[in-house]
Amino acid sequence: MKIIAPTHCPSCNSELVLSNSILYCVNKSCPAQGLKTIENFAKILKIMGLGPARIEALDIYSIAELYKLSEKYIVSKLGDTLGSKLYAQIQSSKNASLNQVLPALGIPLIGKVAADKICAKFTNLNEITEELALTILGPQATSNLMAWIQTEEYKELPFSFKSEKTESVNGPTVCITGKLSSFKTKAEAAKYLTQKGYRVVNSVTKDTVYLVNESGVESEKTRKASANGTIIINNILELI
Helix, strand or coil, X not given: CCCCCCCECCCCCCECEEECCEEECCCCCCXXXXXXXXXXXXXXXXXXXXXXXXXXXXXXXXXXXHCXXXXXXXXXXXXXXXXHHHHHHHHHHHHCCHHHHHHHCCCCCCCHHHHHHHHHHCCEHHHCCHHHHCCCCCHHHHHHHHHHXXXXXXXXXXXXXXXXXXXXXXXXXXXXXXXXXXXXXXXXXXXXXXXXXXXXXXXXCCCCCEEECCCCCCCHHHHHHHHHCCEEECCHHHHX
């Protein structure tokens, strides 16, 4: 049976683009893309309980729309307890720093590593020009960031876009695996190590200098680190 590939997005009916044997919808206003962007944003900023079903119930398709919702409206859609709790979390997330917000916005090629580079050099996103961005980011990442800064959504978001400036992102690379005993979460440990001059990465490569494994469990990362000659640390405080 011959399989006929779709030509249009099932969500917004925009024409699909074929790239590297994969079909993409490139419509920035596509509802399905908007839903996934909000879901990812909520996950990174720890706005608990904002999954696909509740995003659809709230009838929002962009991050900016999320911050325009009133408590009364959210409660009317989700009920008193869930609605009030979610509204409080949304309001609390407005205090997030640029370091936290930037990787959550869904800007192509602007993830945690790029955000760390930006925040190590700039204290406010409004300071960045294309020329300055090119000194720390690649051409495509720079283009994506500068294009996003020109959007209406950027102007509508309630963040100050100020960073908790880190001391360095060019120091020895550190990867963390398994449960920690020295810190409550990996995020807290990563933040502290970054402030001490280490560059925290998510995977083990030949360039990774240290692997932190406080649990003692031989994970895939541990085996790879041993093969690469990476130094394995059993107590993260040894690096401080």
